[in-house]
Each structure stands twice: as structure tokens, then as C-alpha cells.
Amino acid sequence: MVMKAYLLMLKTQSMMALQYRAQALAGVFTQFAFGFMRVFVMIAFYAGSAAVQPMSLEQVVTYIWMTQMLLTLMAWRPDPEVLAMIREGSIAYEMVRPVRISTAWLMRSLARRGVMPMMRGIPILIVAMLLPAPYKLVLPLSVRTAILSVIVLLLAWILAGMLNNTLNILTIYLMSADGIAKLFPIVMMFFSGLILPIPLFPDGLQVFFSYTPFAGLMDTPARVLMGHLSGGDALFSMAVQVFWIIFVLLLNDRLLESKLKNVVVQGG
Known part of the structure; x- marks a missing residue:
């Protein structure tokens, strides 16, 4: 019964996220604009560099479009509805429900992280594959x-x-989302390969970046989809993803349980 409740939450939140079609359409145009700017920069870089690069221009362009497709997977800011619960004290209602708060909130996050990449990513994928070379996305x-x-x-x-x-x-610990909403995206963009493809960094930094959880959001999926990671390398990178999923799951449960023991709801 509890599992059905979680699945119902996931379904309900997904249906709610599907209502934001205009926002998704605007996001597609924005992501195309930034994608083209990144492509133009890399074309100019490859044209002016005589050194042998670890990725071909075609692979880098495909990598850029892949990361643009996956952009809405990124955790840019806390869930606004969860933030409202914390600020207004309605988290008290969450605490008396017969479900785990961390799992209920996870269903909300998964719904948003699942719907938006599809609504924005599929149009980007289709159009990018139809572009002329050297601007097109090429998949094996x-x-x-x-x-x-x-x-x-x-x-x-x-x-x-x-x-x-x-x-x-x-946010429960900090009572304000302003700081982490500004810091977290910067960290994610840098370590996920959104600013610069991770294979273009020096070897030592590549290894370090590949072991962070953020690489599993964009770099690993993009390189597997484009065939740059295959065989044992792909399986190892996915194992790193699994490790971080388990680690973050345990960390979230620990952080939330520790805080809820001492939470005080003002007013009432």
C-alpha cells in the first residue's frame, strides 16, 4: 500500500509538471540559443588549434547538444512547494502522514526531473539531428x-x-534557499561538463571530475549515448552512478531524520 502511495505521488506530480507546456517551449528556444553559442565557440577553438584533441569536433558538437538536452536534469534550486512547506510550517502535516517524508519528496523531485527533460530534450534531439554539419548531432x-x-x-x-x-x-537546516540556489548550480555546471566537456580537461582533472556525482548527470549519459564511452568504461561509469545514488540516498535519510527530531513549528 505504501509503495502504491509513492507511485501515485510520482504520477500526480508528473501530470502537474506536464501542464507547463509554454514554459517548456520557451526553454527549448533558450537551450537552442545557448547550445548554438557553445557550438560556435568550440568550432572556433578547433579551427584555431593545431593540437590533437581527445574528442573530434563532431563528437564535441554532439556532446554539447546532449548536455543541452539533459539540462533540466540539473537540480537548480529546491522545490518551491517544499520550500513553502518549510517556511509556512505545513511540514507538520507531512510529518503525520503514513509515508516517509524523504521518499515523498523524492517522488516530487523525480517527477520534475523526468518530465521536463522529455518535454525539452526530445525536440532538441530531433532538430539537432537535422542540422547541417558541423552543427548537427550525430549518434551511433x-x-x-x-x-x-x-x-x-x-x-x-x-x-x-x-x-x-x-x-x-x-533548506530545513538553512531556512533559506538563496545561498544554495546560487552555489549549487555553479558547482554542478562545472563538474558535470556543461561549461566544458570533461574529456577536454587535463587527465588528472578528468579522473577527479568523473568520480563526482555531477558527472553522472550529464557527462556520463552524453558520452554513453554518443558512443564515446563503451564496454567496460561505460559499465564503470554507471557503477559510479549507482554508488552515488546509494550514498546520497543514505545521506538524505540521515540528514532528514536528524533534523526532524528537533524541528519546531512556530505558530498554530
Whole structure:
């Protein structure tokens, strides 16, 4: 019965997220604009560099469009409804419900992290594949890559929901989302490959970045989908995703349970 309640929460929140079609359409145009700017920068970089790069220009352009597709997986800020619960004291109602608060909030995060990437990502994928070279997205066609892509995207979705839930829980400690809403996106953009593809960093930094949870949001899925990560390397990167999913899940439960023991709701 409890599992049905969680699945119902996921379904309800997903249906609510589907209502924001105008926002999704505006987001598609915005992500295309930023995507083209990033593509133009990398084309100019490759044209002016004589050094051998670890990724071809075609791969870098595909990587850029992939990260633009996955942009809304990122946990940019705490859930506004959860933030309102904390500020207004209605979290007290959450505490008396026969469900785990951390899991209920996770369902909310997963719904948003699942619907928005599809609403924005699918149009970007289709249009980017139809663009002329060197601006187009190029994907390898193989059954193995397709299977790995489904798995890595599923893991990225779960990890994104977990990290977004971490922001929600930290808000209880801080009582203000302003600081983490500004700091967290900067950290994620840098370590996920959104600012610069991780394979273009020096070898030492590549290794460090690949072990962070943020690489599992964008870099790992993008490189698996485009075939840059395959075989054992792809499986290892997905194992890192699984590790962070388990770690963040346990961390979130610990943080929330510790805080709820001492929470005080003012007013009433």
C-alpha cells in the first residue's frame, strides 16, 4: 500500500509538471540559443588549434547538444512547494502522514526531473539531428549503445532526483534557499561538463571530475549515448552512478531524520 502511495505521488506530480507546456517551449528556444553559442565557440577553438584533441569536433558538437538536452536534469534550486512547506510550517502535516517524508519528496523531485527533460530534450534531439554539419548531432546506431543509453539515462534521472532532494533537505537546516540556489548550480555546471566537456580537461582533472556525482548527470549519459564511452568504461561509469545514488540516498535519510527530531513549528 505504501509503495502504491509513492507511485501515485510520482504520477500526480508528473501530470502537474506536464501542464507547463509554454514554459517548456520557451526553454527549448533558450537551450537552442545557448547550445548554438557553445557550438560556435568550440568550432572556433578547433579551427584555431593545431593540437590533437581527445574528442573530434563532431563528437564535441554532439556532446554539447546532449548536455543541452539533459539540462533540466540539473537540480537548480529546491522545490518551491517544499520550500513553502518549510517556511509556512505545513511540514507538520507531512510529518503525520503514513509515508516517509524523504521518499515523498523524492517522488516530487523525480517527477520534475523526468518530465521536463522529455518535454525539452526530445525536440532538441530531433532538430539537432537535422542540422547541417558541423552543427548537427550525430549518434551511433547499435543495439548495445541503445541498451546502455536507456540504463545510463535511468540512473542519471534517479541521481538527479536524489540531489534535488538533498537541496530540499538542506533548506530545513538553512531556512533559506538563496545561498544554495546560487552555489549549487555553479558547482554542478562545472563538474558535470556543461561549461566544458570533461574529456577536454587535463587527465588528472578528468579522473577527479568523473568520480563526482555531477558527472553522472550529464557527462556520463552524453558520452554513453554518443558512443564515446563503451564496454567496460561505460559499465564503470554507471557503477559510479549507482554508488552515488546509494550514498546520497543514505545521506538524505540521515540528514532528514536528524533534523526532524528537533524541528519546531512556530505558530498554530
